[in-house]
Amino acid sequence: MYRYDAIDRAIVEARVAEFRDQVERRLSGALDEEHFKPLRLKNGLYLQLHAYMLRVAIPYGMLSSRQLRMLAHVARRYDRGYGHFTTRQNIQYNWIRLEEAPDLLADLASVEMHAIQTSGNCIRNISADQYAGAAADEVADPRPWAELLRQWSSFHPEFSYLPRKFKIAVTGSATDRAAIRFHDIGLQLVRDGGGALGFRVFVGGGMGRTPFVGPLIRDFLPAAEFLSYCEAILRVYNRFGRRDNIYKARIKILVHDLGAEEFARAVEAEHAHVRTLGIDAPEAEVARIAAFFADPPFAGGLPDTVDDGGDPAFSRWLRRQVKPHKVPGYRIVNVSLKPRGGIPGDASAEQMEAVADLAERHSFDEVRVTHAQNLVLAHVPAADLRAVFDGLAAVGLAEANLDLATDVISCPGLDYCTLANARSIPVAMKVAERLRDREAELGELKIKVSGCINACGHHHAGHIGILGVDRKGVENYQLLLGGSGAEDASIAQILGPGFTEDGVVAAVATVTDVYLRERQAGERFLDTFRRIGAKPFKEAVYG
Amino acid sequence: MKLATGNVARTGEVIWWAGDRWSPDVAEAVLLAPAEGEALLAREAVAEQVNDLALVDAEPGPDGRPRPLHVRERIRAFGPTVRPDLGRAGRDWR
Numbered sequence: 129m130y131r132y133d134a135i136d137r138a139i140v141e142a143r144v145a146e147f148r149d150q151v152e153r154r155l156s157g158a159l160d161e162e163h164f165k166p167l168r169l170k171n172g173l174y175l176q177l178h179a180y181m182l183r184v185a186i187p188y189g190m191l192s193s194r195q196l197r198m199l200a201h202v203a204r205r206y207d208r209g210y211g212h213f214t215t216r217q218n219i220q221y222n223w224i225r226l227e228e229a230p231d232l233l234a235d236l237a238s239v240e241m242h243a244i245q246t247s248g249n250c251i252r253n254i255s256a257d258q259y260a261g262a263a264a265d266e267v268a269d270p271r272p273w274a275e276l277l278r279q280w281s282s283f284h285p286e287f288s289y290l291p292r293k294f295k296i297a298v299t300g301s302a303t304d305r306a307a308i309r310f311h312d313i314g315l316q317l318v319r320d321g322g323g324a325l326g327f328r329v330f331v332g333g334g335m336g337r338t339p340f341v342g343p344l345i346r347d348f349l350p351a352a353e354f355l356s357y358c359e360a361i362l363r364v365y366n367r368f369g370r371r372d373n374i375y376k377a378r379i380k381i382l383v384h385d386l387g388a389e390e391f392a393r394a395v396e397a398e399h400a401h402v403r404t405l406g407i408d409a410p411e412a413e414v415a416r417i418a419a420f421f422a423d424p425p426f427a428g429g430l431p432d433t434v435d436d437g438g439d440p441a442f443s444r445w446l447r448r449q450v451k452p453h454k455v456p457g458y459r460i461v462n463v464s465l466k467p468r469g470g471i472p473g474d475a476s477a478e479q480m481e482a483v484a485d486l487a488e489r490h491s492f493d494e495v496r497v498t499h500a501q502n503l504v505l506a507h508v509p510a511a512d513l514r515a516v517f518d519g520l521a522a523v524g525l526a527e528a529n530l531d532l533a534t535d536v537i538s539c540p541g542l543d544y545c546t547l548a549n550a551r552s553i554p555v556a557m558k559v560a561e562r563l564r565d566r567e568a569e570l571g572e573l574k575i576k577v578s579g580c581i582n583a584c585g586h587h588h589a590g591h592i593g594i595l596g597v598d599r600k601g602v603e604n605y606q607l608l609l610g611g612s613g614a615e616d617a618s619i620a621q622i623l624g625p626g627f628t629e630d631g632v633v634a635a636v637a638t639v640t641d642v643y644l645r646e647r648q649a650g651e652r653f654l655d656t657f658r659r660i661g662a663k664p665f666k667e668a669v670y671g
Numbered sequence: 672m673k674l675a676t677g678n679v680a681r682t683g684e685v686i687w688w689a690g691d692r693w694s695p696d697v698a699e700a701v702l703l704a705p706a707e708g709e710a711l712l713a714r715e716a717v718a719e720q721v722n723d724l725a726l727v728d729a730e731p732g733p734d735g736r737p738r739p740l741h742v743r744e745r746i747r748a749f750g751p752t753v754r755p756d757l758g759r760a761g762r763d764w765r
């Protein structure tokens with residue numbers, strides 16, 4: 129994985145020192161909150177309902193064991209023993225004291241991590257496919273390109289005050305595990321007829337108040353023009369994106385208002401100029417970065433079969449959590465952060481340390497965070513799967529529910545978030561409990577819960593989405609059906625009037641009844657919904 | 672009636688105005704008339720020790736102690752409802 133060079137290290141350490149000074153001045157009274165707030169937000173420090181919240185960037189969701197152990201240390205030393213992995217592959221801590229934040233950031237810097245650009249109207253942490261470098265279906269590894277974007281976008285002076293925040297995702301597979309079409313820019317690595325590497329470029333996707341599936345604006349962008357083209361997109365956005373209305377400021381609104389073709393034309397015109405500026409990374413630099421993501425020393429000739437030993441729990445876990453790897457004898461292991469009765473995405477310091485140990489012993493020392501709030505050990509020898517399962521079971525993380533009804537995504541909601549209208553975590557937990565007995569029968573079913581229209585819980589992309597709203601001071605929940613964040617991206621539609629907390633849980637159970645009644649062979653919930661439409665679901669829920 | 676509340680700038684901790692000082696315990700908070708609350712906030716804002724100063728609607732609860740009317744403020748008073756182990760003992764967010 130990528131390691132900081134002297135420049136990376138110097139800028140992160142300088143930022144820690146600068147923030148330490150700013151915090152001291154705030155605490156001494158030399159800086160008031162009005163002037164301090166933008167400075168702390170530039171370092172990922174929000175004030176939430178109960179305390180300060182720190183959002184730590186995990187570039188393209190990738191961590192070394194050492195970094196994950198540091199995240200555990202932060203949870204224990206500066207927080208209350210846990211952290212929350214988010215839908216943008218980051219981690220958030222909920223109980224940070226301002227006076228301790230500089231020490232915390234110094235600890236993070238010691239393992240090449242920071243919280244810079246995890247807030248504000250800048251280019252946020254780059255996200256990527258969690259199976260990068262391991263997936264059997266991968267055209268090319270997205271991580272070198274994500275890293276290139278990280279370096280290009282870090283402290284980019286022109287893009288520090290965009291009209292609104294900006295999120296980029298990269299994938300190297302046709303199977304979209306990174307929800308690229310719900311990002312401001314979604315990039316998919318492809319090869320052209322001649323075998324040359326390039327990108328399909330989607331722009332203007334997003335959720336929130338006005339959800340859009342990002343349209344394709346460039347069918348094949350040669351890899352050599354990658355950065356200049358991204359720069360051109362950002363320039364067009366920076367110039368023409370709206371700054372007069374926060375609700376219309378994201379690039380999706382600009383792309384929608386202009387139309388994808390017109391927007392693409394504007395980008396091409398800008399690119400004709402930008403490509404002459406020498407912004408694109410020289411081949412040698414791309415190769416230097418790519419070398420950090422070279423395959424680990426995979427062993428040849430490992431046994432490629434796994435014996436479940438007749439253990440039903442292990443067998444279920446193998447079938448659900450373990451995916452094929454590009455190298456025979458290896459597997460990709462998905463670690464569920466949705467244990468029974470657990471809070472989606474939360475992990476205790478002990479759990480983080482246990483996963484870090486397993487990664488060190490069995491997966492070349494690295495871990496990935498997924499946008500579905502789970503973890504991945506990407507390179508596990510088939511012969512080690514039993515040991516990994518046992519290690520996870522020892523800390524309560526051996527749940528076998530990937531993409532099933534209990535693998536619910538949830539934002540923090542009104543339990544923590546100052547912007548929330550309603551609690552999302554308790555609803556996610558109740559839905560999971562209600563559907564647990566039938567989750568195997570239901571098959572793939574992606575349920576996503578947000579506590580407000582900002583959609584951090586990706587409810588628009590849920591096969592079943594739940595959105596918390598405030599109805600005259602009382603929590604209320606809307607039910608949405610038919611969304612997908614995968615390569616068959618679509619936006620979920622609101623089914624009808626909202627429900628109480630228990631009401632929405634019952635309504636979710638009812639729509640799964642309709643699915644089981646109506647489904648044809650091989651159909652997922654989403655497929656049945658797309659075939660028969662909302663009407664039968666509506667009738668069952670409201671009839 | 673109103674409660675005055677905010678978060679301690681230094682720590683982020685939730686606090687409530689208890690008549691002559693700030694308290695982390697809503698049970699010690701005092702109900703204020705709106706004008707009284709506005710005057711208090713104006714005074715406190717100058718000190719810059721408390722962030723997100725606000726007046727929130729409240730009434731005496733069944734036990735006679737102040738109870739914020741909005742669920743958001745009750746959750747602030749109690750802690751995350753999904754982690755009662757981290758909340759304030761003896762409080763009910765409902």
Ligand code: SF4
Binds near residue numbers: 579
């Ligand atoms: S969706 Fe709303 S409630 Fe949930 S974390 Fe985002 S801003 Fe907060």
